[in-house]
Amino acid sequence: MPATQEATRAPDDVPREVPDDVLDRLARERGRALFGYAYLLCGDARTAEDLVQDALVRTFARLRGGTDVVAAEHYVRTAVLRGHLDAVRRRARWAAVRHLLHVPGDDESRDHADAVGTGSAVHAALAALAPQERVAVVLRHVEDLTVPEVAHRMGLADGTVKRYLSTASAKLADRLGRDVDEDDDVSVRTRGAR
Numbered sequence: 001m002p003a004t005q006e007a008t009r010a011p012d013d014v015p016r017e018v019p020d021d022v023l024d025r026l027a028r029e030r031g032r033a034l035f036g037y038a039y040l041l042c043g044d045a046r047t048a049e050d051l052v053q054d055a056l057v058r059t060f061a062r063l064r065g066g067t068d069v070v071a072a073e074h075y076v077r078t079a080v081l082r083g084h085l086d087a088v089r090r091r092a093r094w095a096a097v098r099h100l101l102h103v104p105g106d107d108e109s110r111d112h113a114d115a116v117g118t119g120s121a122v123h124a125a126l127a128a129l130a131p132q133e134r135v136a137v138v139l140r141h142v143e144d145l146t147v148p149e150v151a152h153r154m155g156l157a158d159g160t161v162k163r164y165l166s167t168a169s170a171k172l173a174d175r176l177g178r179d180v181d182e183d184d185d186v187s188v189r190t191r192g193a194r
Contacts, residue, residue: 022072023060030073037077040138041084043127055079081135081153088131125175133168136161 026034031052038048038055059075067075126134132154139150140161151161 022063022067022069023056025069026072026076027056029069034073034076034080037138037142038080038084040126040142041081041135042087043123043134047087051080051083052076054083058083078153081139085135085154088135091131121176125172128175129168129171130164133164133171136164137168137172140165 034052034055035048038051039045042048042051055076056079058079059072063072063075126137129137135154136150139145139153140147145153147158147161147165150165151158154161
């Protein structure tokens with residue numbers, strides 16, 4: 001075999017998918033799961049769609065050939081989380097200085113999220129949480145991450161995450177009522193088979 005052909009072949013003759021194929025498969029096979037993950041983080045369908053779309057663009061603009069769908073999904077989920085946390089931080093910074101630019105009579109800039117129907121008790125309870133608490137709960141209980149893993153993903157200390165989870169658990173218990181008994185059969189399907 002000529003040296004030029006050997007240099008262009010993938011190691012071990014493993015076929016490499018091009019990013020367009022991976023993107024197509026990811027959108028087809030895992031698109032709904034990615035949207036669901038983003039929706040749980042932010043609580044708004046349009047924002048969730050934007051988070052996923054932005055994450056896909058950011059991920060696939062940098063993705064190199066040879067990446068499979070599982071790895072690509074991990075990158076996209078990480079980008080969704082980072083995008084959401086960045087937006088939460090931007091809103092917090094803006095809220096701290098917005099009063100400096102307030103124009104009397106300009107009340108159209110209010111957040112109308114409370115007027116949107118939630119459709120479920122869990123969604124309503126999640127909506128009542130502070131953004132950081134909500135992210136911690138979703139990562140811990142939906143993504144099934146450990147507290148150190150949640151802390152790493154959020155860029156926080158373990159103790160801070162524990163505080164967010166404790167506060168969120170108390171708020172959720174107040175809103176949702178009784179705790180689930182160990183005998184109750186409760187299952188949440190969060191991911192497809194990998």
